[in-house]
Amino acid sequence: MPKKTAAGPVPSWDDAEITRWTDRYFLKTKETIRRFGDKTVTYAVFMHHPVIFTPKLMVDWLTAVAARRGVEFEIECHYREGERVGGGEPLMHITGSFYHLVDLETLYLQKLGASCVAAMNARDMCSVLPAVAFIAMDARHCAGTEMAELMAYAAAVGSEAARKTTGAKGFIGNANDATAHYFGLEKGLGTMPHALIGYAGSTRRAAEMYVDTFPDQDLIALVDFYGREITDSLAVCRRFPEMAAEGRVGLRLDTHGGSYVEGLDRQASLAVLRRHAPPALATGDGGESEGEYLSGPGVSAAAIFHLREKLDQAGFKRVKIVASSGFGVNKCRVMAAAGAPIDVIGTGSYLPESWHDTYATADIVACGGEPVVKAGREFLLKKE
Numbered sequence: 149m150p151k152k153t154a155a156g157p158v159p160s161w162d163d164a165e166i167t168r169w170t171d172r173y174f175l176k177t178k179e180t181i182r183r184f185g186d187k188t189v190t191y192a193v194f195m196h197h198p199v200i201f202t203p204k205l206m207v208d209w210l211t212a213v214a215a216r217r218g219v220e221f222e223i224e225c226h227y228r229e230g231e232r233v234g235g236g237e238p239l240m241h242i243t244g245s246f247y248h249l250v251d252l253e254t255l256y257l258q259k260l261g262a263s264c265v266a267a268m269n270a271r272d273m274c275s276v277l278p279a280v281a282f283i284a285m286d287a288r289h290c291a292g293t294e295m296a297e298l299m300a301y302a303a304a305v306g307s308e309a310a311r312k313t314t315g316a317k318g319f320i321g322n323a324n325d326a327t328a329h330y331f332g333l334e335k336g337l338g339t340m341p342h343a344l345i346g347y348a349g350s351t352r353r354a355a356e357m358y359v360d361t362f363p364d365q366d367l368i369a370l371v372d373f374y375g376r377e378i379t380d381s382l383a384v385c386r387r388f389p390e391m392a393a394e395g396r397v398g399l400r401l402d403t404h405g406g407s408y409v410e411g412l413d414r415q416a417s418l419a420v421l422r423r424h425a426p427p428a429l430a431t432g433d434g435g436e437s438e439g440e441y442l443s444g445p446g447v448s449a450a451a452i453f454h455l456r457e458k459l460d461q462a463g464f465k466r467v468k469i470v471a472s473s474g475f476g477v478n479k480c481r482v483m484a485a486a487g488a489p490i491d492v493i494g495t496g497s498y499l500p501e502s503w504h505d506t507y508a509t510a511d512i513v514a515c516g517g518e519p520v521v522k523a524g525r526e527f528l529l530k531k532e
Contacts, residue, residue, distance in 0.1 A: 261508030268308025300327030
């Protein structure tokens with residue numbers, strides 16, 4: 149099994165910060181070890197649910213802390229980065245000084261669990277829609293910059309796992325510069341928020357301002373600010389016909405779930421589905437969420453087909469459709485089944501969803517060279 153030994157960037161955490169943020173009972177245990185003597189221990193790290201293994205940020209941090217303290221930890225990873233791990237399977241074993249490991253558990257587990265779950269979420273989305281490119285737009289939904297880094301790293305690892313198994317395009321980038329390197333980029337992706345359209349006074353004018361400011365970049369225009377998704381989409385395309393013909397214009401549909409896209413209601417949405425979706429889905433009456441994803445308000449399959457129809461009829465067949473708003477794996481599955489003509493998906497809150505699954509756990513399985521484990525956790529013992 150591979151061992152992670154190379155140190156990553158030196159973290160900002162010094163011992164004082166580690167003391168401030170670690171659980172108090174670990175600190176009390178450290179004082180007890182100081183009084184009665186150190187031993188070499190081995191921890192097994194695991195999760196209760198299946199995940200994609202994302203060890204880098206945790207291992208880099210542990211290795212850097214060990215270097216600062218002048219000690220070494222043996223970190224034995226039992227899976228490669230990006231591999232699927234079953235629930236309860238040991239992800240890794242960590243061996244070293246009990247005194248120097250005991251106060252690190254709170255923090256190193258924080259750097260593992262959430263990213264493993266988010267990587268699984270990313271892999272599942274990309275695998276369901278392998279021909280669609282994804283952009284990670286989760287930073288605004290994260291609880292601070294450390295979580296934002298965990299989510300970006302996870303999206304990149306999960307995306308790569310999907311590429312290996314399904315040939316998926318996967319995540320092509322994310323929304324900020326700080327974590328763009330995980331996707332092989334120098335800067336984040338994105339063009340305009342809704343606020344720019346309100347500032348400009350019209351969707352077309354916002355697009356003009358953007359192109360004037362960034363003339364060498366492709367344009368992705370938000371088209372739902374005024375609830376005139378079709379009208380404003382065509383206005384942008386007609387304003388920049390050469391860019392549209394070159395495939396350098398994209399239209400981002402982000403209509404909220406309380407409104408239908410311009411020109412649609414429930415019946416009109418069903419009519420669109422009957423023209424384009426497989427017969428089994430054309431009624432739009434699957435389960436509650438499936439029905440909404442197919443023909444309900446917001447960014448439904450019907451809405452995406454509708455926009456594609458109007459663009460093609462106007463001669464803008466190379467203009468891309470970027471879909472966002474509530475895209476998790478279930479919505480992606482519905483879009484895949486319907487064959488919705490999506491070029492790019494922007495997903496935000498889904499990557500860090502399902503927090504009850506994100507808890508990584510570390511248990512001691514050897515102390516002083518002898519096997520020892522909490523009752524019921526014998527499955528964590530190292531196999532010879």
